[in-house]
Amino acid sequence: MSGRPLVSVAATGLVLAAMSHPAVATRIAGALGEAPRRALDVDRLLALAGQHLVLAGTGFALVAILGIGLGILATREGAAPLRPALDALAAGAQAVPPVVTVALALPILGFGGPPTLLALVAYGVMPLLRGTAGALAAVPPDAKAAAEAMGLTRRQILARVELPLAAPEVVESLRTALVLAVATAAVGALAGANTLGTPIVAGLQNQNIVPMLQGTTATAALAFLGDAALVGLAGLFRINPPRT
Amino acid sequence: MTRPPSPVARGRAAPSRRLSVVAALIAVAGLAWVLLREPLLVVAANRLVPGVPVTGAAVLGPALPAIFGGGAVAAGLLAASSGRRAGGVALALILAAGGLLAWGLGHGAALRMADQPPAARAGLGAGAWLAALWFATAFGLATRRVRRPGLGPGVACGLLVTLVLAGRAGAFDALSLAIEYAARRETVHAALWEHLALAGGGLGLAIPAAVALTAWRRGQDLVAIVLGGVQVIPAVALLGALVALTGGLLRLAPALRELGLSALGPAPAMVGIAAYLLLPFWRGLTAALRAPDRDSLDAARGLGLTETQILLRLRLPLGAPQLVGALRVAAVQALGLATLGALVGAGGLGRIVLDGMAQFAPDLILLGAIPIVALSLTVEGALSTLEDRMRARDPA
Incomplete structure (x- = not known):
């Protein structure tokens, strides 16, 4: 079961990546009846993809550290009174869409990467925090009691019982966070960040379908390939997707 | 929720009470910082150029101690007691201090704009947004504490209507957001x-x-x-x-x-x-x-x-x-x-x-x-x- 989604997700990513190649994208635009116009060459596309990856990767790393760390803290015994406040905060943060966060950060942080990074972290942390806290809270109390009876310290219980049992759910939240990071980096093009969103926004403005298609397919390819990589990585650590 | 606390829960109550007192102290210090040091208003020559920050003392004048006092006492009440009555008093204090803050911002902006050319703008600064966030969080905690279903949304609606009516009456007319809205x-x-x-x-x-x-x-x-x-x-x-x-x-x-x-x-x-x-x-x-x-x-x-x-x-x-x-x-x-x-x-x-x-x-x-x-x-x-x-x- 765990192999099939990985293969199909990775294959989708590769097909989309191939579609972003200038020659293929021009042909697709031609099939849609568009006059063939100048496409982005491969070098430019790769440069944009690299910048997109750096921005989304940095944001995702920050989100992962903050989200999982705070999620662990929120489920420790002393923090129980903070849980409702955290849940309310999570719902509130979700009400501000990434575009709006990018837009609001623009006057404070200026054009380019920083507002995008802020939006990425602000929008990504809360779902991951909630997912991690939920997964840790769902660990059966019996398992924890057994570990305590065996003489394990709190830290050992966290590392050997709670985290392994919560891992599948946490990985699911991480997948959502990764996809959000790739999507938000694309939105960052509106704030002047150089990402794969740049040709999409420019293409929409000048009605130039070819670079728009290239940016579209390349962004989607990045999202699918990143998702596949995360699922593959989880598989290496023998973390299987939770059964729905 | 109304269950009497078990001995175990009572034993654990001590660290969580200490935690909430620490949280309240941090919150009060944060409010003081925001009101005194962060720009509540930003005054600029027109709507596009960066402006000059104006901090709380200059904007709010004598209202500042009242706003800070109301917020600080409310935070203290919420931390010291988990009772409904303390929550109600805290809620009233928060509403009064928050209302005073809103009025003070509009009034302060009007005073600043009185002798300025029409293109000049007084925008809300980072401090105003942080203070609003502070009062919104405190409001959420206090309504939860009162434990009456529908109270939070009800009071929030009332607050919104009051703000709209005050806006209609011209309380915020000098703020650049209101000018931008009036134009569009x-x-x-x-x-x-x-x-x-x-x-x-x-x-x-x-x-x-x-x-x-x-x-x-x-x-x-x-x-x-x-x-x-x-x-x-x-x-x-x-x-x-x-x-x-x-x-x-x-x-x-x-x-x-x-x-x-x-x-x-x-x-x-x-x-x-x-x-x-x-x-x-x-x-x-x-x-x-x-x-x-x-x-x-x-x-x-x-x-x-x-x-x-x-x-x-x-x-x-x-x-x-x-x-x-x-x-x-x-x-x-x-x-x-x-x-x-x-x-x-x-x-x-x-x-x-x-x-x-x-x-x-x-x-x-x-x-x-x-x-x-x-x-x-x-x-x-x-x-x-x-x-x-x-x-x-x-x-x-």
């Missing part, structure tokens, strides 16, 4: 309706489609993979692809153009929004149909109910909380996604935000952003209250 009142109202139409259109397309997908029993595995895959595609990318596809479709069948379809405009935006809503609706429907347990289903069949009757009388009523939950997730997503509709020429509040970004005009961005956030929070709050009521009525 028609545009903002039109954009608000467009935004609601986009989100509503997305929901309207997604609901029947999700019902059809749920009804297709043999294809559920495929549906799960495809809908999961759609979520992976970034919204900007999907909108771009939809514009290209609609363009191609219109070239194949130009007759569609006469039906009002165009490559740029609301149609691709609504389809794009709907695509992302399919997953929450499909998940909610699937969960709702599975809500009754096997025994209830057997009993219903034993009574001779048909599958349609079971669906209408058993599955849908028992699954109603799941359906409302799905609607909540989808509606909040739709309102957020509709913001991106502006990219493909569909209008909506996103256009005001994008215009503001293009002009680098913070007030214009806020003019679009505030209604979006307010709409999302209202929908989220209303539907989650409804969901909780339903769950409380028939616990699953």
Whole structure:
């Protein structure tokens, strides 16, 4: 079961990546009846993809550290009174869409990467925090009691019982966070960040379908390939997707 | 909730009480910092140039100690006691101090603008937003403490009406946000309706489609993979692809153009929004149909109910909380996604935000952003209250 989604997700990513190649994208635009116009060459596309990856990767790393760390803290015994406040905060943060966060950060942080990074972290942390806290809270109390009876310290219980049992759910939240990071980096093009969103926004403005298609397919390819990589990585650590 | 605390819980109460006292001290120090050191207003020569920050003492004058005192006492009450009466007193103090802050900002801006040329602007600074966030958080905690259902939303509505009435009366006229709004009142109202139409259109397309997908029993595995895959595609990318596809479709069948379809405009935006809503609706429907347990289903069949009757009388009523939950997730997503509709020429509040970004005009961005956030929070709050009521009525 765990192999099939990985293969199909990775294959989708590769097909989309191939579609972003200038020659293929021009042909697709031609099939849609568009006059063939100048496409982005491969070098430019790769440069944009690299910048997109750096921005989304940095944001995702920050989100992962903050989200999982705070999620662990929120489920420790002393923090129980903070849980409702955290849940309310999570719902509130979700009400501000990434575009709006990018837009609001623009006057404070200026054009380019920083507002995008802020939006990425602000929008990504809360779902991951909630997912991690939920997964840790769902660990059966019996398992924890057994570990305590065996003489394990709190830290050992966290590392050997709670985290392994919560891992599948946490990985699911991480997948959502990764996809959000790739999507938000694309939105960052509106704030002047150089990402794969740049040709999409420019293409929409000048009605130039070819670079728009290239940016579209390349962004989607990045999202699918990143998702596949995360699922593959989880598989290496023998973390299987939770059964729905 | 009203259970007497067990000995174990009482033993653990001590560290959590200490934690809340520390949290209250940090909160009070934060409020002092924001009111004294952060710029509450930013005064600029016109709406585009960066302005000069003005801190709390200069803006609020003698109202500052009253605002700080009210906030600090309320925080202390919330930390020291978990009783309902303390919560009520704290709530009253928070409302009074927050109201005084709002009035003080408007009044302070009016004083600053009195001898300035008409192009000058007094915008809300970072400090004003942080203070508003502080009071909103304290308000949330206090209403929770009073433990009266419907109190929070009720008081929040009253507060909103008071703010609107004060705005109508001219209390905030000197703030640049109000000036920006006065200049674009028609545009903002039109954009608000467009935004609601986009989100509503997305929901309207997604609901029947999700019902059809749920009804297709043999294809559920495929549906799960495809809908999961759609979520992976970034919204900007999907909108771009939809514009290209609609363009191609219109070239194949130009007759569609006469039906009002165009490559740029609301149609691709609504389809794009709907695509992302399919997953929450499909998940909610699937969960709702599975809500009754096997025994209830057997009993219903034993009574001779048909599958349609079971669906209408058993599955849908028992699954109603799941359906409302799905609607909540989808509606909040739709309102957020509709913001991106502006990219493909569909209008909506996103256009005001994008215009503001293009002009680098913070007030214009806020003019679009505030209604979006307010709409999302209202929908989220209303539907989650409804969901909780339903769950409380028939616990699953």
